[in-house]
Amino acid sequence: ENEYPVIKSGVHEQSVTGRGVHVYFENNEGLTQVIDIIKGLDIKASKNNYVVVNPETDLDEVTELPEVLWTFYQTNKSNGRKVANNNDLNDFTIHELDMIVDGFGEEGTRNNNMSLLVWTLISLGFSKRQLYAVVRLANSHSGLTDSEIEKTVETSWRKWTNGN
Known part of the structure; x- marks a missing residue:
């Protein structure tokens, strides 16, 4: 600025x-x-x-x-x-979706990466129940606590739905 x-x-x-x-x-x-x-x-x-x-x-x-x-x-x-x-749809990837298989990455980046995954899934139309299922699957490779997952999912969901 x-x-x-x-x-x-x-x-x-x-x-x-x-x-x-x-x-x-x-x-x-x-x-x-x-x-x-x-x-x-x-x-x-x-x-x-x-x-x-x-x-x-x-x-x-x-x-x-x-x-x-x-x-x-x-x-x-x-x-x-x-x-x-890249206009070749065969090469189209969404990095956040790789987290489902590979986890959220190195310590110090995991919460941020989880947040990116949550927002990606929300923008793709996932329900809250689906969010939790996918995030917990991704977390099976990462080891974040249930409270970290809940805080991220609930806060993101509230923002997306304007508190509903």
Whole structure:
């Protein structure tokens, strides 16, 4: 925001993890997704990626990507890890679904990864009962406590259903 105050012109939303912010702009320039374009900043622009959007966020307010941000992207895109746009549906994967088989990953990342899985499943239309079943299956490889699972599922479900 300090270096590129024009970022404030995008539609802003707190991330589901609470650790970051999503800023939405419209762009038809064929961006390639770049992770850590600069430390802590990801450009999510792959057809094989998505961001869970709060149902209350008004995406009708999204404006065109400002030229200065397009220039920033062009200048810095080689700094991060690239994720190619892949139109071959046979190669389509959702990383979070790999967690069902492989677990939530290394200690220090497990709760965050569990949260990503929960939000992915919610956005795919899973019921709360189904969420618990899948998360417990994934956790059989991870060892999180029942209270950690319950806290994540219940908090996410409340946010998704607006407390219902």
